[in-house]
Amino acid sequence: MLWSALGLHVLAALSALAAPRLLGDLVQSVEEGTTVARVDTIAVWLAVFLLLQSVLTRFARYRSQVTGELVLAELREDFVANTLALPIGTVEAAGSGDLLTRTGSDIDRLGWSVRWALPEWTIAVVSAALTLVAAVSVGWWVALPCLLALPPLTLGLRWYLARAKDGYLKESASYSQITTTLSETVEGSRTVEALGLGEQRVRLCDDDCAASFAAERYTLGLRTVFFPSMELSYLLPVVATLLFGGWLYTRGSVSLAEVTTATLYVQMLIDPVDRIVSILDELQLGAASLARLLGVAQVPDDREATGRRPTSEKLDASAVRFSYVEGRDVLHGVDLDVGVGERIAMVGPSGAGKSTLGRLLAGIHPPRTGEVTVGDVGLVELPLGDLRGHVALVTQEHHVFVGTLRDNVALARPGASDPQVLGALAAVDADTWVSSLPAGLDTVVGSGGRSLTAAQAQQVALARLVLADPHTLVLDEATSLIDPRAARHLERSLAAVLHGRTVIAIAHRLFSAHDADRVAVVEDGRIIELGSHDDLVAAGGSYAALWESWHGSA
Incomplete structure (x- = not known):
């Protein structure tokens, strides 16, 4: 496809080169004396080559744009694959705005560069290139x-490319x-309104816009210097060819046809060279966007498959330390042995490190030290x-994809x-509202479809987990969006499904801890207490205080 497009471009350019030769011959013929038939013949040949050039250019551009679409489609697929392969920690650190811009404006810019x-x-x-060869x-x-x-041209391009x-x-x-x-402000609009942060967020957005304005002004400044300097370099060869050729003609060194042909060829050079320089600016934009898209693939993986196979389902954490920011650990040498089939509840104040530890136990993040x-x-x-x-990990965060309810649940096991699928939904107490849907499992949910409540969306997420059938589950407040009585009933229903599996439940509702085999109390990134509910209550430590406080207010 690429070579055929390039071949058509070459043929189209060669067809365009016939016109200056024919016009040079025509001027020479007029000087020497010619006939109407001679002029008509030249005019016919000019029309033939012009028509041939138009047809070849049309097909050449068609081939080029088809090739561009294929390249762009492959780049998009690679970008999606590379994005999905990114370590979750990297995605969270980058923020949604960065990825949205890469998938939005960067793809659009690259699409414009590739297509046009x-x-x-x-x-x-x-x-x-061909015109220059013809001129020489x-x-x-x-x-x-x-x-x-x-x-x-050289000085201008070096100056521009070094900065662009x-x-x-x-x-x-x-x-x-x-x-x-903008996305953070919209997503956290209720928090912004509750804390009176509106003016602060507006100022922050104004600062971002000012920085963007400065960046655009800089690139505009480059263009306002670069392009006028290029215009001068285009005109010099045309004037010089006409003057130098005229001087040679007066000396009898060249013919009038040669001077005319050479001047027309040099004049023809202006348009392609101008397009090369002008489009170079568009290509700089496309190259910047391409670098940002390809940069996603350069992010180092946070795991390396060794081919080793687990000999059991026993989960252990040993001397685990972890930090989101270098030099500031949020977990400090955590040790935890989880027995096969054991149910452990992790409790503690907000910010203690429970969710972080749960993510490490689910393999979302690698520990900084330890294993x-x-x-x-x-x-x-x-x-x-x-x-x-x-x-597998299920958090209080959830997402409903656009598609049928069946597709949303079966993500965990394609082909279920x-x-x-209905069994998984029944296991999480979702069968009642699912049976009332107009099209059952074929009901379209998500954006543009039937809207699910937060509790229903969370049940869909839990149903995926049931269908995925992992041996060990890490539940990070997975029932937080369901009212306490319904959550209690749901957890009892899940208990039957999860019988014999290892479960690590992170929750603020302490009835989960009451039902667990052991309770791990997390504070300041450390497990400060570990034992059964009864033992910890009897010990009168932090857990006993939490239980008394929660039980008294429950």
């Missing part, structure tokens, strides 16, 4: 005027920051597909039968 700028630039390069073929002397364009890439990368990054600020293993194999040594067969 790159094909047009290819046409311009081919046309310029008229006579060696034509090369001298053309050389006059090289110094200003960083400028456009900074411009794209400023768009990401604006998107991040988390299942069957004596580090969780970061297992491919994600294998890991999820051993340990309807009875299996």
